Amino acid sequence: MAKGTSTGPRHRFSSCRSARMWPRTDLAAAACYPLDPADIGPGPLAEVLAHVGLGHRLQALARGETGTEGLSMGERQRLALARVFLHRPRWLVLDEATASLDSTAEAHLLSLLRRDLPETTILCVSHRKPVALDITGVWTPGTDIPQRRKSA
Numbered sequence: 001m002a003k004g005t006s007t008g009p010r011h012r013f014s015s016c017r018s019a020r021m022w023p024r025t026d027l028a029a030a031a032c033y034p035l036d037p038a039d040i041g042p043g044p045l046a047e048v049l050a051h052v053g054l055g056h057r058l059q060a061l062a063r064g065e066t067g068t069e070g071l072s073m074g075e076r077q078r079l080a081l082a083r084v085f086l087h088r089p090r091w092l093v094l095d096e097a098t099a100s101l102d103s104t105a106e107a108h109l110l111s112l113l114r115r116d117l118p119e120t121t122i123l124c125v126s127h128r129k130p131v132a133l134d135i136t137g138v139w140t141p142g143t144d145i146p147q148r149r150k151s152a
Contacts, residue, residue, distance in 0.1 A: 012090045027057060030068050031082045040086060048085045052078040052109060073100035081109055088117060094124040 028037035028045055037045060046058055054075060071079065077100050084092060092113075098106040113122065 027060075027068050027079070030079055032086060033083060035086075044086070048082045051085060051112065052082045053105065054078050054082065074105070077101060078109070081113070084113070085116060089120060092117075092120050092122045094122060094126070096126060097124075099127070 026037075031037070031045060031049060032040045049055060049058055057075075068076075068079070077097055080097060098109060101109065113120070
């Protein structure tokens with residue numbers, strides 16, 4: 001394993017996994033993690049939550065309900081993607097990041113990623129071919145060389 005110090009921007013790299021990787025008690029903190037929600041502000045946070053399809057959770061936030069308990073797996077994945085939109089990483093690893101979403105929701109969110117984060121390089125790990133990503137190469141375990149997509 002490589003050791004060293006990253007000297008790049010704070011949010012140069014991000015990962016988006018299907019497992020819970022955020023504080024369990026506060027929706028705003030989970031979306032902004034590891035930043036403080038006060039550094040993001042309520043406006044941008046609300047905009048991003050609506051952007052990823054969690055707008056219905058905004059009313060709960062307005063009522064002072066801040067918890068993340070009771071989120072479905074799809075909502076957890078949307079929350080992880082909200083964090084990606086807030087942090088705008090240069091490099092992003094999507095590890096089964098949309099596995100609990102239907103194909104329509106997956107296509108919508110992945111197309112938003114490509115549109116809103118055009119400079120982000122995405123490494124997508126998935127059991128199914130993700131829709132709405134401009135895939136330039138596919139590597140299948142057990143093979144030595146990634147298959148490159150041919151130019152049109």
